Amino acid sequence: MTALTLSTSSAAALRADAVVVGVTKGPKGPQVAPGAEAVDKAFDGKLAAVLETLGASGADGEVTKLPAPAGLKAPLVIAVGLGDAPEDGAGFDAEALRRAAGAAARALSGAKKAAFALPAAEAADLEAVATGALLGAYAFTAYQADSGKSTLGEVAVTGAKPRDKAHKAAAARAAAVGAEVNRxxxxxxxxxxxxxxxxxxxxxxxxxxxxxxxxxxxxxxxxxxxxxxxxxxxxxxxxxxxxxxxxxxxxxxxxxxxxxxxxxxxxxxxxxxxxxxxxxxxxxxxxxxxxxxxxxxxxxxxxxxxxxxxxxxxxxxxxxxxxxxxxxxxxxxxxxxxxxxxxxxxxxxxxxxxxxxxxxxxxxxxxxxxxxxxxxxxxxxxxxxxxxxxxxxxxxxxxxxxxxxxxxxxxxxxxxxxxxxxxxxxxxxxxxxxxxxxxxxxxxxxxxxxxxxxxxxxxxxxxxxxxxxxxxxxxxxxxxxxxxxxxxxxxxxxxxxxxxx
CATH class of the missing domain: 3.40.630.10 (Zn peptidases)
Structure with a gap:
């Protein structure tokens, strides 16, 4: 079963097999979503440009893999599309966050740990990201001795506040619901x-x-x-x-x-x-x-x-x-x-x-x-x-x-x-x-x-x-x-x- 942790560490500083960032569809091409600032900095502020060169658009559920540059503890970056960028002052749609996190988790099948640097500053967003990741990490392998499939070992949500009551409650709900949907x-x-x-x-x-x-x-x-x-x-x-x-x-x-x-x-x-x-x-x-x-x-x-x-x-x-x-x-x-x-x-x-x-x-x-x-x-x-x-x-x-x-x-x-x-x-x-x-x-x-x-x-x-x-x-x-x-x-x-x- 995939574990869920909340991390106060920067996405750049967290040791993991991969770091997941969000990308939205902007009027002039893909844009890096909030939560990934440290990762973007490691790309000298050019992560969006690199993704556009690779053909990424930020479309809902789109997954792009690229090697991590110096400055990141993780060797791999997973950029996942969140769809259209929200209007100024509007938050991200919870279902868009769930689906993006799920798509990234599926792409990380078999990895031991992944840092999710998606927009999760608010408790509701954190719950959506965590729930989507836990559901996306699911794999049914009980009857396949050599399937090559295995679940992502740990989902670490960065930018969280583990001591914050609302964040702790959101994580508890995500962990319980994720485990029971998978049951x-x-x-x-x-x-x-x-x-x-x-x-x-x-x-x-x-x-x-x-x-x-x-x-x-x-x-x-x-x-x-x-x-x-x-x-x-x-x-x-x-x-x-x-x-x-x-x-x-x-x-x-x-x-x-x-x-x-x-x-x-x-x-x-x-x-x-x-x-x-x-x-x-x-x-x-x-x-x-x-x-x-x-x-x-x-x-x-x-x-x-x-x-x-x-x-x-x-x-x-x-x-x-x-x-x-x-x-x-x-x-x-x-x-x-x-x-x-x-x-x-x-x-x-x-x-x-x-x-x-x-x-x-x-x-x-x-x-x-x-x-x-x-x-x-x-x-x-x-x-x-x-x-x-x-x-x-x-x-x-x-x-x-x-x-x-x-x-x-x-x-x-x-x-x-x-x-x-x-x-x-x-x-x-x-x-x-x-x-x-x-x-x-x-x-x-x-x-x-x-x-x-x-x-x-x-x-x-x-x-x-x-x-x-x-x-x-x-x-x-x-x-x-x-x-x-x-x-x-x-x-x-x-x-x-x-x-x-």
Missing amino acids: ARDLINTPPNDLNPKAFATAVQAAGKEHGLKVEVLDEKALTKGGYGGILGVGQGSATPPRLVRVAYTHAKATRTLAFVGKGITYDSGGISLKPPGHNETMKCDMSGAAAVFAAVVATAKLGLEVNVTGWLALAENMPGGNAIRPGDVLKMYSGKTVEVLNTDAEGRLVLGDALARASEEAPDAIVDVATLTGAMVLALGEGRFGIMSNDDGFRTRIHTAALAAGEDSWPMPLPKELRKTFDSPTADIANMGVRPGGGLIAGLFLKEFVGEGITWAHLDIAGPAFHEGAPFGYTPKGGTGTAVRTLVSLAHQAADGNLL
Whole structure:
């Protein structure tokens, strides 16, 4: 795991494998960003001119490597683009800083230590730089003996004030969030033959012991006794039984309680409604919601936030075994509602329905569920952002604002009442499918059926950004992204400060 340190030393004086500086797009060519003055001085004030000669422009995420001149302790300089220079008096955009730091960290894979001399005079900027660097340094190498990939050992942010309360808090947030997003990524990237519901639950139990969390695991016997028909139904086609995991962090002074609910389908074949060729290969990522919830609870504990947070992980493997549920079957959910299964590949809403109903029994101040739920949401919003639905428009807006501030693109979506009737069933209380148009919204309306009366609730459909199949960029790797962890932690912060509800 990449370490984070704050350094008062000049970027020129710090011993490291490389020093990272920022470059902006100026009206007459690249300009050296604040924080790199000592490095620019080592180039006799001509760093921008050298970079322009090498073809650098300062474009967002652009990385240029050049040997360090005499006067620097580091042998290498990494110049990373920050995009357009901010207007006079305006600060740097936090996401631009995160992405630049992430791009530089990826370029330094395998290095022992790098000094980041990006604009970080303010605590918010420091947090953005540190978070981006820690996320960009990520590499998943557990199954590659000779991959040649390794993480950057240490990120040292220069120009910081280690004794300043705001800077220390910013660094603590970056370290906790960075580590937990990367924990979620590791879980998502783990092959499904090694991460089944039982193994996932075991990982939560281990983290619970380490961080003082209360963990309860309901196995197939407990689920049967409790009447969790949705989770059991989805999992009954697999040789590996399902689990419902409750992981809770409590603070003695907390006055607010949040419940986070995560979809944890450790592999989704589609069941009897088998997915077509080309859609199975990445389905280990269908537990991304549960990974995000788990990681967010751990991050909240690490930060000691004055809020109670309970995570519910609905874990199952959706397989087409001889005992699998069939289209036409009726399941009795934990809430007592019956659901006619019209499509076994609409399984996420079934496991979440049980978990939402169970979470509601504890009467939290708000529930937020996270799920790679529908392809329809990807079609609506693309792969780079998640949809937000809620039974409270104000709460939905606050989540949207928190997500954008944390660097996670999202968009508020409606829950049209007229779509509710489309999943009426002649056989059961409701069906698990409605009409195809607005499929992501119908899934949200389905989940709403299982939220306790009077409880504020929101649903995050992260199907688009949860797993990145393209080339890495900024701090985003190929594979699991850890989407929603930062948003959930931000919500916990706001609840602790009394600003969320």
